Amino acid sequence: MEALLQLLFNGLSVGAVYALFALGYTLVFSVLGVINFAHGAIFTLGAYFTYFLIGGAVGANGLMAGLQLPFALPFWLALPLAGLGAAAVALVLERIAFRPLRDRGSDPLLALITSLGAGVILVNLIQLLVGAESYSIPVETLESLPVALSIAGAKVRTVQVMLLAIAGLLLAALSIWIDGSRSGKALQAVSEDPITAQLLGINSGRMIQIAFGISGFLAGVAGGLVGLSVSIAGPYFGIGYGLKGLGVLVLGGLGSVPGAVLGGLIIGLAEACVPAELSGYKDAVSFGFLFLVLLIRPQGLLGRPQANKV
Amino acid sequence: MDAGLLEQMLLGALLGLSVYLPLxxxxxSLATPGFFAIGGTVAALLSTRLPALAGSGSTYPITSVLLEMALAALLTGVLALGLGRVVLRLRGIYLAIATIALVEILRVVTLNLEFTGGALGIFGIPQPFDSAAGYAAFTLALLALICWLCDRLEKTRPGRAMAAIRDDELAAASQGINTADTKLLAFVLSALVAGITGVVAAHFLNSWNAKLGNFDASITTLAFVVFGGSRTWLGPVFGGLLLTALPELLRPVGDLRLIVFGAVILVGPLFFPQGVITPELFKTLKRIMLRPPTPAAQGGKP
Structure with a gap:
């Protein structure tokens, strides 16, 4: 029973990060119909921002070697600020890599390439400025909180519980906003058809910016949380998550918010169930799963089927 | 120019063609690195484990390389035939992600299997050529052959059927084109090109591991095609040559080189939404070459 609970917690906390990640993809996909390949880089950036804001010093290899903030923020303050920083970068990204294409009415496929270019720039900029070494956010940042909790006999790391709680909170806030508020409904209208939405008096351009901002915020927070629970394994560490997030996105259904959450939790749990001696095959399990779902239900678990337009 | 870099550029052009065919x-389809990895693994296994292929000379016989190519083509072709039937029912971004999933599954499996050398890979792949220049000449011939075949394809019925499907699948089907078979043909041809390229790359690189066919490679090869242009075979060749060379040519700017590389990929599609090489470009060039400058071209607006 304890082992099962442990497994459940491990799976859910990893899954929650995947869900946060995939939600960022989904928001952008729902309004623009493209995948933002720089999303992994924004996630990485969020992790570095968090590390920096809690007063971490930059290592010796980058141009900013030894740089450190004169103050150290507590983690609960550093995390949302890092999220805001990541959101700001996501807005810049929208301005330089997505909006010019939209203004010219270019093929949406091109945004895959421009966002990839932006991602390459971001990742290498990080490498140039702070070096390629890995950083870790010490658990002491959590101050008075204990390192591990005991829930119904199972020992669970506090970080994991926190991860799950924060992710759950953000996901709930997001779905309340999308379904319950005027601007959330406007976002849905834009994802249905940007031009019609514009005709109905919705500022589509603004809604797209909002989608990018939220997407960046979620990625930044997810980055900070992973930095705390695992570590920041160098500038490229977002890529693996980016790839997994892509799988989660399709598994749940492109453009579906509950789908992204469900997909994240399923993949997280599936990975947690892979026994330790086969852990090398972990990634193959989630992608194999994704592949099967695609073949049986191409629109994903909760997505709408693609209409065959004539 | 450095022959090693030239060889890498030529391999880049071949991979670009492989992504171009289904596009x-x-x-x-982003499955190219997966088939590339299979080709490389086939070459690495055969040439290091089968003494019969090594021949008696000091260098590895080219006939053995050709044999490896044939086997790699057979394997990737059969695999693509089976997988293509299944994955090509998916459209657009779904197909892209399903193929990424395939590449990842393949990479993870190769990484964990004993006989493919695990994470370290396979070392000491024998060399059929003494120098990089030999490889470059061989690969150039291969590239020329495949370009010629692509050119023939574009001018014949299956190639035109492919273009029709790209423009409008439903309209193509209503004109009596078997869309499923045509798409499958493009997918299989893509796999064959990638598999054969993998064989050459394995010998050239001297070692082979699972990392060579990963997600990064999927996206970079896609960039070759989108940057160069996907309307004629010259586009991916141009994109592959240029984008493979760019990080090396940018060595003088040091640490900034990958940032500049990213900027080129970012800015390219903004200025060349159809890719750099388009049929219109040829028409414009032809007009400029064939006709003396008209008054309008000299700036005299009416």
């Missing part, structure tokens, strides 16, 4: 048919 010309409107299918965004």
């Amino acid at each position: 010309r048919c409107g299918q965004l």
